[in-house]
Every structure is written in C-alpha cells, then in structure tokens.
Amino acid sequence: MDEKVSHKERTRARILDEAAKAMRTHGSEGIGVAALMKRAGLTHGGFYAHFASRDDLVVHAIERMFQDSRALVDRHLGGGDAREGLSSLIDAYLSDALLRTPDRGCPLPGLSGEVSRLPAGARVHFQESMKRFRSGIARALSAMGVADADRLAASALAEMVGAMSLARATSDEAEARRSLAASRDALKRRLGLDQAL
Structure with missing residues (x-):
C-alpha cells in the first residue's frame, strides 16, 4: 500500500513540476492537460487521479x-x-x-500580470507567497537598521520583479543583461548595500 501511495505522490510531483515549468514560461494558459501529461510521460486519462480539475492543478502548481x-x-x-x-x-x-x-525562476515576473485571472485558490497562494518574500526582505532591512523596512521591502521586491520581467521581454540578450546589471547596482545602492561591509 505504501509503495502505491509513494508512486502516486511521485507521479503527482512530476505533473506539478511540469505544470510549474509551463506556467513560468507561458503563464497559466500554457497549461493544456493533454500536452502536460504527455511531457510528464503519462496518459491524459490519468490526470483526474491526481487533480479534480485544471483549476485545481493551477492552484497546486502555484x-x-x-x-x-x-x-x-x-x-x-x-x-x-x-x-x-x-x-x-x-x-x-x-x-x-x-x-x-524562466522555467526555473521565481514565478512573480512571469505571472504577476495574470494573477487576477487565476483561480481563487491560486490567487491566495500567490498573494501569501509574495507577502512572505517581501517580509523576508523587510526582516533583512530591519536587521540592518533601516527605517521603514516594510515599505522599502515592498518597493525593492517590485523593482526586482519588474527588472526581471522587462529583461525577459527584451529581445536583445546583451541589452537584457545590461539592464539587469544596472538594476542590481541601482537597487543595492538604494538599499545601502554598496557601502563597505
């Protein structure tokens, strides 16, 4: 029995990993159940043994x-x-x-623009995860003695997400890399991270 449960869990994890890659790269509309199951090496019919619906899959993939x-x-x-x-x-x-x-990076740059169209459960996970990320940055800023760490953390996260989104939208890879380098430098300067440690 445990072996069957373990196999089912591994299969579900494989489906979720493929769905996460597809969503990071193509957004939630990039998940077609038949194609996803094929990439996971499974049959289309097996999908419903793991998820109640496509929306259920999206929630768990987020x-x-x-x-x-x-x-x-x-x-x-x-x-x-x-x-x-x-x-x-x-x-x-x-x-x-x-x-x-982009299939392995943070989902914020790729999915921020479509959050309002995601299933309700996925929106909840997205918002909670974004808050956790922002809180981690705020704790670091607070530990550095920065005033108004929460507000600055929100701005820093927005800048990081925006910088990556725009860099990925740039067709010239050299220009995209220069843009990321400029964003890294500017953000570190604004957060006081360019000062001698």
Whole structure:
C-alpha cells in the first residue's frame, strides 16, 4: 500500500513540476492537460487521479512554484549577515542565469500580470507567497537598521520583479543583461548595500 501511495505522490510531483515549468514560461494558459501529461510521460486519462480539475492543478502548481522561491529566500536570508544575504539575494534573483531559465525562476515576473485571472485558490497562494518574500526582505532591512523596512521591502521586491520581467521581454540578450546589471547596482545602492561591509 505504501509503495502505491509513494508512486502516486511521485507521479503527482512530476505533473506539478511540469505544470510549474509551463506556467513560468507561458503563464497559466500554457497549461493544456493533454500536452502536460504527455511531457510528464503519462496518459491524459490519468490526470483526474491526481487533480479534480485544471483549476485545481493551477492552484497546486502555484504552490509548487513558490516552494522554490521560499528556498531561494531562505538560502540567502535564512541566517548570517543580513546585508550580505540581501546583496546575494539581489544578485541571484537578477542573475543572467535566471534570465535565460524562466522555467526555473521565481514565478512573480512571469505571472504577476495574470494573477487576477487565476483561480481563487491560486490567487491566495500567490498573494501569501509574495507577502512572505517581501517580509523576508523587510526582516533583512530591519536587521540592518533601516527605517521603514516594510515599505522599502515592498518597493525593492517590485523593482526586482519588474527588472526581471522587462529583461525577459527584451529581445536583445546583451541589452537584457545590461539592464539587469544596472538594476542590481541601482537597487543595492538604494538599499545601502554598496557601502563597505
């Protein structure tokens, strides 16, 4: 029995991973059940053994995507020096590597524009995850002694998401990389991270 449950959980995880990749790259409309199941190496008929509907899949895929974002934030802001952690988070988030791999990056740049059209449960996960990300930045700023850390964190997150969104929308990759570099530098300067540690 445990082996069957374990197999079912692994299969569900594989479907969610494929759905998360598709959504990061093509938005929620990029999820067609038949194509998704084929990419996961499964039959279309098996979909309903794991999800009640396409909307149910979208809700769980959003949750899955933000697990990766939480891991990114925790890796950089989970301990140690707040200034170094925040600086490294900005570098990682606005990196050339994530520019080229939208299927593995934070879902905020790719999905922010369509949140209002997502199923209600997905919107809840999206909003909660965005707040957690912003709170992580605010805690780091607070630890650095920055006044009004919550407001500055909201602005910093918006700048990071916007910078990556615009860089991905730029057809000239060299220009996109320059744009990300300029955003990294400007954001670090504005947050006081360019000062000597």
